[in-house]
Amino acid sequence: MSRIRASLGYARRPGPLVVVCLAYLLLVSGVMIWRGISVSPDYLLLILVPVALLSGRLLRFLRDWVPFIALFLGYEAVRGIAPKSGIPVHYKYVIRADTVMFGGTDPSRWLQEHLGSARWLAIACTVVYFCHFVIPIAAGMVLWLIDRVLFLRFTVALLGMSFAAFVVFLLVPVAPPWLADKHHLLPGVHSLIALPSAVSPFYNRLDPDAAAAFPSLHAAFPLLAALALWPATRRGAALAFAWSAAVWFSVVYLGQHYVTDVIGGIAFALGAWLVMTQVLVPVVPALQRWPARPEPGAGQPPPTDLDTSEPDRSEALGPTSALGLAGVGDEDRSVQDGSRAMPRQ
Numbered sequence: 136m137s138r139i140r141a142s143l144g145y146a147r148r149p150g151p152l153v154v155v156c157l158a159y160l161l162l163v164s165g166v167m168i169w170r171g172i173s174v175s176p177d178y179l180l181l182i183l184v185p186v187a188l189l190s191g192r193l194l195r196f197l198r199d200w201v202p203f204i205a206l207f208l209g210y211e212a213v214r215g216i217a218p219k220s221g222i223p224v225h226y227k228y229v230i231r232a233d234t235v236m237f238g239g240t241d242p243s244r245w246l247q248e249h250l251g252s253a254r255w256l257a258i259a260c261t262v263v264y265f266c267h268f269v270i271p272i273a274a275g276m277v278l279w280l281i282d283r284v285l286f287l288r289f290t291v292a293l294l295g296m297s298f299a300a301f302v303v304f305l306l307v308p309v310a311p312p313w314l315a316d317k318h319h320l321l322p323g324v325h326s327l328i329a330l331p332s333a334v335s336p337f338y339n340r341l342d343p344d345a346a347a348a349f350p351s352l353h354a355a356f357p358l359l360a361a362l363a364l365w366p367a368t369r370r371g372a373a374l375a376f377a378w379s380a381a382v383w384f385s386v387v388y389l390g391q392h393y394v395t396d397v398i399g400g401i402a403f404a405l406g407a408w409l410v411m412t413q414v415l416v417p418v419v420p421a422l423q424r425w426p427a428r429p430e431p432g433a434g435q436p437p438p439t440d441l442d443t444s445e446p447d448r449s450e451a452l453g454p455t456s457a458l459g460l461a462g463v464g465d466e467d468r469s470v471q472d473g474s475r476a477m478p479r480q
Contacts, residue, residue, distance in 0.1 A: 152280045156186045157273060164269045168262055171331035179272045180204045190280065199279060203290045207297070224308045226315045229349060232395045243312045243324045246388045257329040260385035263378075264328070267353050270378060274360035274371075281367050284424050288411055289363035291422065296359060296407035300350055309349040313390040327389045351392045354400030355407075357382050362408040 163182050164174050172178075180200060187196035234241050250256055271293060278286040310318075313326035361375030386392040416422045 152186070152190055153277050155189065156183075156276050156280065159186060160269065160273050160276070164266065168265050168330065174265060174269050176204050176207050176268050176272065179268060183272070183276055186276065196279075199283070199286065203275070203294070206294050222306065222308055224310050226310050226318060226320050229309055229393045229395045230315060230321055233393045236394060241312075241321065241324070242394050243387050243390050244321065247324060247327065247390065250388065251327065254329065257327045257389070260327070260389050261329045263381050263385040264353065264389055264391065265330070267356065270375070271356045271360050274364055274375065277371060278363060278367060284422065285363060285367055288416065288422050289360070291415070292363070292407045292411040293356070293359060295410070296355060296403050297352065299407070300347075300352055300355070300403060303350060304347040307349070308347065309396070311348040311391050311396075312393060316390070324390045326391065328391075348392055349396045350399030350403045351386060351396035352400060352403075353386050353392065354379070354383050354397040355404040358401060358404040359407060362404065 160182070167174050167178070183196070183200070184193070187193045187200075190196070230241065233243075237245075275286060275289055275293075278289055312321055312324045315321040316324045357375055357379040361372045361379060364375055365372040383397045386397065387394055411422075
């Protein structure tokens with residue numbers, strides 16, 4: 136029994152939990168894409184429940200994640216309002232911007248003319264494209280397992296960026312390249328999505344907007360995830376940056392976004408994280424880091440928090456360092472170190 140408890144205690148440490156979570160998400164998402172099932176946020180919430188059970192923090196998981204996913208799905212539902220606004224959809228401005236940027240050549244058309252016959256490339260890019268929700272949810276789960284404050288910063292920035300993008304979708308609806316081709320404005324560019332994808336019945340009722348190309352949230356989500364992961368894990372952030380580049384290529388190659396859309400998504404992600412770190416964190420206590428709790432002893436009573444499976448910051452820094460999860464940034468460690476150096480009262 137003691138050996139089982141020791142194994143379970145080790146599995147609940149941040150490092151092993153992160154590895155288990157990512158491997159599990161990769162496996163389940165791969166099977167869903169292979170079977171033609173869309174990996175939408177409502178499915179992902181249910182998929183992550185076993186990880187929350189393993190962590191021993193199921194109730195905290197539900198408190199943190201159910202509101203986030205609900206707001207996320209609410210945003211997708213609100214997007215369905217945009218096509219009913221009566222504002223004309225823009226086609227030519229982004230086409231002109233891309234052709235000017237690339238010396239008279241449209242990048243989507245050029246890529247499809249030269250690489251459109253590569254079936255393997257279309258399948259690979261489709262898989263990348265279908266991971267639109269997987270990457271931010273996976274990044275959020277990693278941050279939640281490592282450091283709840285970083286998780287809150289990321290989710291608030293993600294939702295704020297999404298709703299800001301909705302304002303643009305509503306006021307300046309932009310059609311994607313494949314839709315411009317159907318109106319004979321960009322001949323030769325088609326949707327090269329190479330795999331079927333059946334969305335969940337609930338998500339299908341949300342009726343998301345098709346004319347929501349600018350800014351590209353496909354481009355913004357992985358970049359924002361990389362920025363949020365950077366204070367916690369440099370290796371994870373580097374992988375997220377590399378994935379972002381793969382997404383940027385894929386959405387243009389598949390005819391789903393213009394390069395102008397991708398640049399807009401990058402700008403939104405950078406702007407959202409800048410507002411989070413420079414504007415919100417200094418004034419919102421829930422987004423700020425507090426000094427680590429002093430260890431019990433020296434006349435101080437032990438903590439009474441019954442959720443003892445929640446990893447302490449000192450515990451989190453140890454096992455995760457081997458995975459590149461080096462903590463939360465030099466400025467945060469300096470605060471903690473300073474708190475330890477203060478004499479006891």
